[in-house]
Amino acid sequence: MKEYTHFIRGAFTGETGEKIHSVDPATGRAWSRISRGSVADADRAMRAADHAFREGPWAEADGIARADFLERLADHLELHWQELVEAEVRDNGKRISEVRGQFSNLHMWYRHFAAQARKIGPEPQANRVLGVESETQFLPYGVVVAITPWNSPLMILAWKLGPALAAGNTVVVKPSELASASTLEFARLAHEAGLPAGVLNVVTGYGHEAGEALVRHPLTRKVTFTGSDTGGRKVAAAAAEGVVPTTLELGGKSPQIVFADADLSNAMNGILSGIFLSNGQSCVAGSRLIVEASIAEIFVERLLERARILRLGDPMDPTTQVGPLANEPHWRKVTDMIEQAKADGATCLLDGTKAAAGHSGFYVGPTIFTDVAPKTRLWQEEVFGPVLAVTSFTEECQAVALANDSDYGLAGGVWTADPGKGKRVASAINAGTVYINHYRSTDPGSPIGGVKLSGYGRELGPDAVKDYLQVKSVWTGHQPMPDPFPSP
Numbered sequence: 015m016k017e018y019t020h021f022i023r024g025a026f027t028g029e030t031g032e033k034i035h036s037v038d039p040a041t042g043r044a045w046s047r048i049s050r051g052s053v054a055d056a057d058r059a060m061r062a063a064d065h066a067f068r069e070g071p072w073a074e075a076d077g078i079a080r081a082d083f084l085e086r087l088a089d090h091l092e093l094h095w096q097e098l099v100e101a102e103v104r105d106n107g108k109r110i111s112e113v114r115g116q117f118s119n120l121h122m123w124y125r126h127f128a129a130q131a132r133k134i135g136p137e138p139q140a141n142r143v144l145g146v147e148s149e150t151q152f153l154p155y156g157v158v159v160a161i162t163p164w165n166s167p168l169m170i171l172a173w174k175l176g177p178a179l180a181a182g183n184t185v186v187v188k189p190s191e192l193a194s195a196s197t198l199e200f201a202r203l204a205h206e207a208g209l210p211a212g213v214l215n216v217v218t219g220y221g222h223e224a225g226e227a228l229v230r231h232p233l234t235r236k237v238t239f240t241g242s243d244t245g246g247r248k249v250a251a252a253a254a255e256g257v258v259p260t261t262l263e264l265g266g267k268s269p270q271i272v273f274a275d276a277d278l279s280n281a282m283n284g285i286l287s288g289i290f291l292s293n294g295q296s297c298v299a300g301s302r303l304i305v306e307a308s309i310a311e312i313f314v315e316r317l318l319e320r321a322r323i324l325r326l327g328d329p330m331d332p333t334t335q336v337g338p339l340a341n342e343p344h345w346r347k348v349t350d351m352i353e354q355a356k357a358d359g360a361t362c363l364l365d366g367t368k369a370a371a372g373h374s375g376f377y378v379g380p381t382i383f384t385d386v387a388p389k390t391r392l393w394q395e396e397v398f399g400p401v402l403a404v405t406s407f408t409e410e411c412q413a414v415a416l417a418n419d420s421d422y423g424l425a426g427g428v429w430t431a432d433p434g435k436g437k438r439v440a441s442a443i444n445a446g447t448v449y450i451n452h453y454r455s456t457d458p459g460s461p462i463g464g465v466k467l468s469g470y471g472r473e474l475g476p477d478a479v480k481d482y483l484q485v486k487s488v489w490t491g492h493q494p495m496p497d498p499f500p501s502p
Contacts, residue, residue, distance in 0.1 A: 016046035018194065020055055020218060021201040023062040024211025027055075034191050034219065039107035039338040039345075040329055040375040046104070048194045051219030056186075056227035059215040063157040063184040064233045066212030072184065077134040080182060083209060084128035088121040090207035095120055097203065098168060100330075102196035106164050107338040107376070108292060109329045116169050126458040127176035130479045134181070136488075145493035152483040154182035155235035155259075159228045161221070161249065163241045164193035164340050165295045165398075168200055173462070173473045174238045175214065181482035183236070186215045188225045190241075192341045194218040221245060229253050236482065239263070240297070242396075243422075243467045261471030261481065263297065263463055265396040266424030269417035270300040270453070271407075271439060274309045276429035277451070278316070284427060284453040285402075286320055290380050291454065293337055294400040295344075297468075298425035300453060301397060303404045304416050310406040314363070314384065321364055321380040326373055338375045339399060345376035348399035352381055355392040355403075361385040366400055388419050396422065410435070414442045423465035427453045446472070 020027045027049070035044040049055070066072050075083065095117040102117075103110050139148040160174040167189055178185050189197040194216075201216045217224050229237055229252040238261045239249045246262040253260045270288055272281045288300025305313050327334035339345045349367055356362055360383040369379030378399055386393050386403040393403050407413040417426055426443040428450045430436045440448040446464040449455070456462065461475030471481065 015044065016195070018046060018048045018198045018218065020049050020051060020059065021198055021214075021216040022055075022059045023215070024205050026198075026202075036105055036192070036195060037341065038104045038375070039340050039342075042342070042375050046195055048191070048198075048218040051188075051217045051224030051227075053223075053227040055217050055219070056224050056231060059186045059217045060157060060228065060231045060233045062212040063186050063215050066210060067154075067156050067184040070210060070212075072210045072213050075182070077131045077180075077182075080180060081128040081131040084124050084131060084176070084179060087204055087207040087209060088124040088128065090203055091124065092121040094203055098196050098199050101199050102167060102193070103329050105193040105195045106167070106340040107329050108166070108295075108340075109334055109337045111332050111334075112292060116166065120168060120172060123172040123458055124176050127180040127479065130177070131180035134479065134483070139487065146489055146491045148487060148489045151486040151488055152181075152480065153486055155482060155484055156183060157233050158183045158185045158236045158238065158482065159231075159234050160185055160187045161225055161229075161237070161239045161241065162187060162189050162197065164190035165292065165297075167193050167196050170240050171197060171200065176458075177478040178238075178482045179213065180479045183482055184213045186217060186228055188217055188219070188221070188228055191218065191220050221248075225249075226252055229258070230256065232256070234258055237261070238473070243469075246469055261463075261473065262469035263471075263473055264424075264467060264469035265398070265422055266297050266299065266464065266468050267302060267394065267396050267420045267422040268298055268300050268425040268427070268445065269302040269304055269420070269443070270427035271413045271417060271429065272303065272305040272309070272313060273428075273430040273432075273435065274306040275431040277431065278309070278313060280451060281429035282313070282316060282320065284429065284449075284451075285317060288427060288453045289402045290321065290324065290336065290400050293339060293378070295340060295398055296454070298447065298454060299398070300425070300427055301402060302393065302417075302420075303402055304413050305404065305406055306413075307406040307408050314382075314404060318364055318382060321382060324380055326369060326377055326379055336377075336379055336400065338373075338377045340376070342376055344398065345378065348378050348397055348401065351392060351395070351397050351399075352378075352401060355383050355386070355390065355401075358387065358390040358392065359385065360387070360390065360392060360403070388416065394420060410439065414439060418442075418444045421467045424468035425449070425464075
């Protein structure tokens, strides 16, 4: 069994304290053990990060030097990304074909932020004060605490670590206790690439122990969190006590609206991609299908034909199309929600719990419900699994109302041949990202984030690095100031 410890100040700590088992979701058996982080472990990591921020090569680096560090990291990742694949597949069960696709391009995210680091500098301000000029300066916060989820640990870490380092901060990462191995393997590669000791630290363990200790630590200057809305509330509350700014990217219940005039083949691919890739374990999963009534029957029939033949199997097998859910507690939640939807009167056209029969591990196959009432749990709550709720509409305004009938607002999709209608409906959907005739893509230049229970703040996009910088105004006078108290 593989043993992992915290990564602090450029080295694995080697402690022999209490451990947490990491279970391979394809087999249901433990394959590795990670350290159960304590308040003391969190303190050591925070002090290491603070020291690296204040002293040494990172503290002395300007934007150009930080860009060079990030470029070296990108070069090393481009050569060694395959060393990260097995750890992530065995930790969270994501299909190896998906993980390879993500990791083979991981270096590009760090190259993007290296380029951004080279652009950081003062910006002139416009003002109407005679004889005085002013500028905006940008300063790093200091130590950033990054809390990452179990579904795509290294991809989401890149969204946080890249801009945080480009801005000049140091980082302490607390990965999910259910999928920490790939983050620790990444930290090893980052150190091999020459990232100075203490700039990146990893503390593993439970959120209410190690995670809370990091968020509440007096040296924490910013927190970035990706996870559930329940976890986000706890993180925000803890950070608020120290008046620490927080970025929250939380859950979603994303709608996909299919109009009768859409390219139905293209829309079908978008629906399948949106809900069944990663087995539905994606924040932007298109879990609510809202299809125009005139094509609903035939569209759902074709969808069932495609979904029924998707192959469940070992995520390490490149031919597998549906892997397991990431862990047992989540498997129980998803299967419970499927049973609850049946009890609420929804019609189960495809039952993934039956398709998973005979598979060891935490499998649920593609599941499709129709006749889903808008006030039921399946329509309103995030499943985070391969479960699609389907309803129909007759008028455009009805489709928009159904799409917005959610406490979440992370993403959405619109499928239509009419460009004007596509843009009009996309504008009316209350979500942070809306795709038209496309779904699920990400790029470092495009912001990601939500509204309502899907969180606040944005990751990626043109202002990603500035989100990790504090703003200072500097005024310079070029003529003597007038006497504020002239003689009468």
